[in-house]
Amino acid sequence: MQVYLDNAATTALDPEVIEVMTATMQNDFGNPSSIHTHGRQVKTIIEKARKTIANLLHASPSEIFFTSGGTEADNMAIFRSIEDFGITHAITSPIEHHAVLHTLEELEKSGKIHLDILNLDSEGHIDLQHLEQLLASNPRSFVSIMQANNEIGNLTDLHQVSEICQRYNAVLHSDTVQTMGHYTHNLSELKIDFITGAGHKFHGPKGVGFLYINGKNKIKPLIYGGAQERNMRGGTENVYGIAGIARALEIAYRDMEEHHAYIQGLKSYMINELSKAIPDIQFNGCTDPNRSLYTVVNVSLPCTEMADVLLFNLDIMGISASGGSACSSGSDIGSHVLTGIKVDSARPSVRFSFCKWNTKEEIDFVVEKLKEICEHK
Numbered sequence: 001m002q003v004y005l006d007n008a009a010t011t012a013l014d015p016e017v018i019e020v021m022t023a024t025m026q027n028d029f030g031n032p033s034s035i036h037t038h039g040r041q042v043k044t045i046i047e048k049a050r051k052t053i054a055n056l057l058h059a060s061p062s063e064i065f066f067t068s069g070g071t072e073a074d075n076m077a078i079f080r081s082i083e084d085f086g087i088t089h090a091i092t093s094p095i096e097h098h099a100v101l102h103t104l105e106e107l108e109k110s111g112k113i114h115l116d117i118l119n120l121d122s123e124g125h126i127d128l129q130h131l132e133q134l135l136a137s138n139p140r141s142f143v144s145i146m147q148a149n150n151e152i153g154n155l156t157d158l159h160q161v162s163e164i165c166q167r168y169n170a171v172l173h174s175d176t177v178q179t180m181g182h183y184t185h186n187l188s189e190l191k192i193d194f195i196t197g198a199g200h201k202f203h204g205p206k207g208v209g210f211l212y213i214n215g216k217n218k219i220k221p222l223i224y225g226g227a228q229e230r231n232m233r234g235g236t237e238n239v240y241g242i243a244g245i246a247r248a249l250e251i252a253y254r255d256m257e258e259h260h261a262y263i264q265g266l267k268s269y270m271i272n273e274l275s276k277a278i279p280d281i282q283f284n285g286c287t288d289p290n291r292s293l294y295t296v297v298n299v300s301l302p303c304t305e306m307a308d309v310l311l312f313n314l315d316i317m318g319i320s321a322s323g324g325s326a327c328s329s330g331s332d333i334g335s336h337v338l339t340g341i342k343v344d345s346a347r348p349s350v351r352f353s354f355c356k357w358n359t360k361e362e363i364d365f366v367v368e369k370l371k372e373i374c375e376h377k
Contacts (some may be wrong), residue, residue: 002320003365005356006321006353010200010206013244024243028042033227033236039197040350046242049060049242050242062215063213067233068209070209074099075244081142082107085140086140089114089116089246091134095120095337095342097175100144118130120340120341124149124340128248135168136168144172144175147179147195149178149334150337151280152284152286152338153293153294153296154291154292173192173194174195177198180249181204181253193213196209197210198230203248203251231345263294267354270366274367277370277371278301278371297353302374306373310323314373335349
């Protein structure tokens with residue numbers, strides 16, 4: 001059996017998305033910047049996709065800007081906010097995605113900002129009281145807090161964070177890559193400056209994402225070179241990807257309630273079965289369904305002798321999982337997220353992440369293999 005449980009890293013394309021993208025590839029090849037018929041037809045595809053995403057998020061189409069993915073969108077929000085708004089102080093958490101954390105750290109190294117790192121509780125949730133204390137002593141800060149952690153799945157209440165940031169006139173950005181397509185976002189109610197999305201996290205294509213920029217904010221481009229994206233992002237648009245990400249988000253919203261219930265059931269089932277099969281197992285982060293991403297479970301196993309080869313052994317057994325963020329694969333420095341929540345580094349840790357196509361039979365298979373590994377340590 002081959003089991004794919006690394007959906008937080010990337011997801012398989014939905015057949016309906018493939019259909020839309022294939023049709024676009026076959027029939028619509030014009031450059032959207034061209035004024036002739038072929039160009040105008042392709043430009044229409046882009047604007048329809050923009051409108052589709054905006055409507056789903058309760059935003060204006062003028063607030064959606066297509067990018068190459070979540071990393072570029074995060075960088076655009078961070079660099080342009082700090083430079084264009086004249087901000088010299090930033091706040092983030094120690095378990096942010098490196099697209100955020102490394103960017104802010106680089107800005108601090110270059111002397112452009114002072115960076116404060118938020119405290120975490122024992123489960124890895126940010127300390128909102130600490131956030132308020134930092135904002136109270138630092139006027140006009142930039143705050144970047146992800147809505148759901150990509151390694152341990154902890155959810156942050158963005159409405160609470162937004163209310164705090166509003167009181168102190170802070171600029172708020174959230175990396176919503178892991179929640180986009182899995183939870184609804186009503187940007188007419190959520191008072192936030194920037195959020196990001198990446199198509200391949202919700203059964204859309206790789207290489208395309210978007211940045212929501214609240215209409216009250218005026219920033220300069222991160223990438224120059226053309227008038228694309230209303231002069232905000234130079235470079236010929238990834239038309240096929242844009243058509244695909246819009247369709248993927250449509251499907252995600254259409255089926256969200258059903259898939260949420262089904263995938264949460266798989267996660268709960270796996271937690272229960274692992275607890276019975278491996279009594280000494282440790283679950284990293286929060287497992288409360290109301291405060292944890294329903295697509296992710298992160299565990300540490302008692303078989304310390306397997307720490308360096310666990311993922312390799314799982315792969316040999318036909319199980320694809322991750323030791324942390326896929327963007328850090330090949331790194332030998334370990335997970336900054338697990339370090340941030342003080343997980344025992346001697347224990348091998350694995351992130352399993354689910355999608356709508358996973359089954360209980362697959363979960364049973366994985367649990368049995370993990371039990372075998374721990375019994376033969």
